[in-house]
Amino acid sequence: MILDAHGHIGAWPDFLIPDPSAGGLVAMMDRLGIAAMGISDLLGVGPDAVEGNRRAFEAAAEHPGRFGVWQVYNPHHRTPLTDRPGVWGVKLHPDVHQCRLDDPLYEPVFALGLPVLAHGQTDSPWSDPAQFAAVAARHPEVPLLMGHTGLWPYGFARAARLVADHPGVLLEVCGSKITGRWISRLAALAGAERVVYGSDACFLDLRAGLGRVALAPLAETDRDLILGGNLARVLGGRLA
Amino acid sequence: MPFDDLPADPRPDMDRLGIEAACVTHTLSLYADPAAGNEALSALDDPRLIPVPVVVPGVPGASVPATLDEVLDWDVRLVRLCPERHRFELTGPVALRWLAAMAARDLPVAVDLEETSPAALRTLAAEIPDLRVLLLNPGYRRLRAVAELMATVPNLWLEIGTVNTQRGVEWLAERYGADRLVFGTGAPVLDDCGPRFLLDHLELGAAEVELIASGALRRLM
Numbered sequence: 353m354i355l356d357a358h359g360h361i362g363a364w365p366d367f368l369i370p371d372p373s374a375g376g377l378v379a380m381m382d383r384l385g386i387a388a389m390g391i392s393d394l395l396g397v398g399p400d401a402v403e404g405n406r407r408a409f410e411a412a413a414e415h416p417g418r419f420g421v422w423q424v425y426n427p428h429h430r431t432p433l434t435d436r437p438g439v440w441g442v443k444l445h446p447d448v449h450q451c452r453l454d455d456p457l458y459e460p461v462f463a464l465g466l467p468v469l470a471h472g473q474t475d476s477p478w479s480d481p482a483q484f485a486a487v488a489a490r491h492p493e494v495p496l497l498m499g500h501t502g503l504w505p506y507g508f509a510r511a512a513r514l515v516a517d518h519p520g521v522l523l524e525v526c527g528s529k530i531t532g533r534w535i536s537r538l539a540a541l542a543g544a545e546r547v548v549y550g551s552d553a554c555f556l557d558l559r560a561g562l563g564r565v566a567l568a569p570l571a572e573t574d575r576d577l578i579l580g581g582n583l584a585r586v587l588g589g590r591l592a
Numbered sequence: 593m594p595f596d597d598l599p600a601d602p603r604p605d606m607d608r609l610g611i612e613a614a615c616v617t618h619t620l621s622l623y624a625d626p627a628a629g630n631e632a633l634s635a636l637d638d639p640r641l642i643p644v645p646v647v648v649p650g651v652p653g654a655s656v657p658a659t660l661d662e663v664l665d666w667d668v669r670l671v672r673l674c675p676e677r678h679r680f681e682l683t684g685p686v687a688l689r690w691l692a693a694m695a696a697r698d699l700p701v702a703v704d705l706e707e708t709s710p711a712a713l714r715t716l717a718a719e720i721p722d723l724r725v726l727l728l729n730p731g732y733r734r735l736r737a738v739a740e741l742m743a744t745v746p747n748l749w750l751e752i753g754t755v756n757t758q759r760g761v762e763w764l765a766e767r768y769g770a771d772r773l774v775f776g777t778g779a780p781v782l783d784d785c786g787p788r789f790l791l792d793h794l795e796l797g798a799a800e801v802e803l804i805a806s807g808a809l810r811r812l813m
Binding site (some may be wrong): 505531533534556 | 594595597605608609731732733734735736739754755756757758759760761762763779780782783784785786787788789790793
């Protein structure tokens with residue numbers, strides 16, 4: 353079963369996304385054999401988390417079982433969160449919100465205990481992998497997905513090292529700079545059970561993201577873990 | 593090179609991914625001495641690796657190769673320009689003279705978008721409308737500007753390895769034609785797995801996919 357840990361719907365101001373629709377994602381997921389995707393609405397990542405979360409839940413309701421919702425939490429607005437069915441967890445974007453991942457403003461999120469998917473970016477003042485290690489030390493019981501594994505290739509190995517002793521942290525591998533070869537390397541560095549497939553679609557093309565794992569030089573057992581096994585273990589009963 | 597994960601030989605990955613042939617530029621041409629890289633490239637003797645030497649237009653004593661005539665005598669089907677890396681003016685008088693001569697010989701050029709700008713490419717097209725240009729690594733964040741180029745520069749082809757936003761390739765194919773889109777990866781520095789998988793799963797007709805896979809590049813070269 354293929355599960356996509358990192359997805360979005362909606363437009364983004366920085367560039368043109370030719371197809372930002374939920375329906376377009378589901379049609380492509382059907383063709384590629386992707387069972388479900390965790391999404392946040394890009395409006396929610398941006399200025400309006402409440403409305404973005406409403407849109408994400410609406411898309412999930414329109415396509416039962418195909419979308420889990422990563423509710424966006426804006427630390428400045430203390431966005432209301434829920435643990436209703438269909439929730440996969442909480443999405444944090446420390447860079448967009450300009451609030452460090454290890455800032456106490458996020459403590460209400462980690463106190464909930466829901467899985468957390470956070471943007472991770474090496475050398476960012478907001479989301480450097482070292483901050484994932486710091487948060488994981490405070491909340492070892494919270495599953496924490498490091499989005500993009502730090503984004504920049506020069507930081508991938510360091511990211512894996514920094515969270516090696518924090519088994520609650522998983523390395524999520526979407527991003528335009530990562531390669532299939534690096535995904536294989538991360539599986540060797542961190543263990544395949546710590547690596548999770550995500551695409552970042554519709555922000556990025558779903559096929560390019562899946563292809564990086566599908567065609568990476570990996571053992572098939574490792575590929576299965578990365579493509580869905582690890583995320584299914586984290587989500588447990590949250591999967592519809 | 594600032595990487596520690598690059599294979600010395602691209603062919604095993606090409607075999608694994610079902611890539612029959614690849615246009616290649618030598619590492620030395622990009623990271624050291626352009627002339628030495630071209631020399632090493634010319635020593636390759638494998639039809640799967642199609643040589644794309646770099647050209648550095650310049651005044652006598654500053655160019656690679658030493659003269660324009662050498663470029664025109666090369667038995668190659670595509671050359672690469674790196675105006676930023678090699679610090680020359682793509683639309684300066686010397687480059688325009690060299691490129692006009694190459695256009696007259698029907699020799700196309702490849703240039704990375706990060707090595708130039710849409711404005712420079714428009715100027716180049718206005719000065720030398722017959723010059724055929726393959727734009728490498730256009731990315732996805734500048735899709736609007738790239739689309740404007742495709743709409744206004746008919747002799748521009750686009751490499752799609754980094755056109756990485758949802759259904760971006762189809763969006764371009766519908767507007768400007770699959771015959772102007774070229775499969776590429778940028779490997780081994782950039783990813784080859786994603787673009788290769790994308791090629792197999794494009795939501796286009798078989799004839800269009802074939803054009804992107806190889807037909808458009810064959811025609812360009």
